[in-house]
Amino acid sequence: MTPRFAIARHHKLRQLIQIWVYASLLPATIGSAKDYVTYEEFGAVGDGVHDDLPAIVKAHDYANTHGKAVKSKSEATYHLGSRALTAIIATDTDWNTSRFTIDDRKVEDHKKALFEVRSQLEPTTLPIERLKKGQQAINLQIAKDYFVKVTNDRIMHYIRRGPNQNNGRPQTDCFILKRDGTIEGPIDWDYDHISTVEARPIDEDTLTIRGGVFTTVANNMRQEVGYNYWSRNIEVMRSNTIIDGLTHYVAGETSIGHPYRGFVSISDCANITIQNSFFTGRKRYTTIGSAGKPVSMGSYDIHANSVVNFSMINCRMNHILDRTRWGVIATNFCKNILLEDCILSRMDAHMGVSGYYIIRRSTLGHMGLNAIGRGLLVIEDSTLHGPSLINFRGDYGSTWEGDIEIRNTRWKPLPGNRSSLYVFNTSNDGQHDFGYQCFMPRNISIEGLTIDDSHHSGDLYYFRDLGKTNPANTPYPYVLTDKLTVHKVSTASGRRPRLSGNPYLNENVIFADKDMTP
Secondary structure, three states, X not given: OOHHHHHHHHHHHHHHHHHHXXXXXXXXXXXXXXXXXXXHHHOXXXXXXXXXXXXXXXXXXXXXXXXXXXXXXXXXXXXOOOOOOOEXXXXXXXXXXXXXXXXXOOOOOOOOOOEEEOOOOOOEOOOOOOEOOOOOEOOOOOOOOEEEEEEEEEEEEOOOOOOOOOOOEEEEEEEEEOOOOEEEOOOOXXXXXXXXXXXXXXXXXXXXXXXOEEEEEOOOOXXXXXXXXXXXXXXXXXXXXXXXXXXXXEEOOOOOOOOEOOOEEEEEEEEEEEEOOEEOOOEOEEEEOOOOOEEEEOOOOEEEEEEEEEEEEOOEEOOOOOXXXXXXXXXXXXXXXXXXXXXXXXXXXXXXXXXXXXXXXOEEEEEEEEEOEEEEEEEEOOXXXXXXXXXEOHHHOOOEEEEEEEEEEEXXXXXXXXXXXXXXXXXXXXXXXXXXXXXXXXXXXXXEEEEOOOOOOOEEEEEOOHHHOOHHHOOOOEEOOOXXXXXXXXXXXXXXXXXXOOHHHHHHOEEEEHHHOO
């Protein structure tokens, strides 16, 4: 071998070694031999002290670009730091038994999400100019299914009454538009004018996030007048997403603090399931509401806004009867909600749900079941501890435009200072314009209801008396129930619930008590 050839060979070998060493340091090559990446490959330490959020952001960014899943180290504790960074999740993520610490005592931006679950498909708009209530198809041919949200800012709905009064929200609808033009989630309102159309393509595959044990050390910001919601959370904006086996704890709450919008906050998407997960009720704080009076501040662990097909299955929390804790969940503008095999402090359709609203084999705590909207509401094989079996929120007109079915259910209201108990809290005196016609439930069927009224000696009714007036003779009439049919209703006291204390309701609502039929 000539010296010249030997030198050339040496340089070539050294060059290959340098390339190999350099390549071995790149995350791209670390993940190339397998179908997932880890946070450690991008610099995460996982000792609960170092700020791992920058590495987590990089790991997900790489995974999204290369179509790889993300897996965390099962025994690691990742500290998510105080920086205003957001990790974008667009691929399957397995957090297994990893722990995540979120210290909110000092942060750069409290409104910044820690994780955002997003589609990589770009949103667009569609040529929709008018819609009719109940409409089930649009004459459009599109390449994909879309989640669609429309608004009409010429009409205001949900004009809230009470200490948190406001001027309402623009008329809003969300639905799934299939590629053949059919609509899943029929239209709720008439739209002679549409101000905005937002269309988000629906991914055909399901994205799954598994596991993860998160602990939030709560903020202790001094309270101000009004609300100042925190995020520092997981935001979901991608249709066809499952969250499975997530755990969220809250620590360090003091006598002062600001509320949270939801540790899992879901918006503008369809087909979302949270299952086998644990959540924590937040401490109740107070502020001065828009009417100048003290109000409790709602602080949530789960929040859903404009979601079509939202399910919670086998989800739990502790201390569901602790009145110092706010209700764990709030929803707005949703269609089709299912709660199954869950134990939660409450379920709330805040600014409306339509389609179906089903509570099955579940237990609801001290804040019970709240409902505003239209469609079919079902409670079966469940136990509820709220002040009423169903609270139709009076601040939004106590409206339910549709039917109710109750089967094999137990109502155990907590002890309190109430002079009367109402199975259905329908509270509307017809003096306020909520932006829409308000309805009592059209037809109600009860087939098996046990009422534990052992802590209450006052009257027991199915409906509130509505001020003992004729609801038709008011500025904004409240449409009465057509028929209430009950069977297999029993109480601890042995008393039979009466229909109402309002003579007009008693005369105009058909009441069929099958237990009293010979």
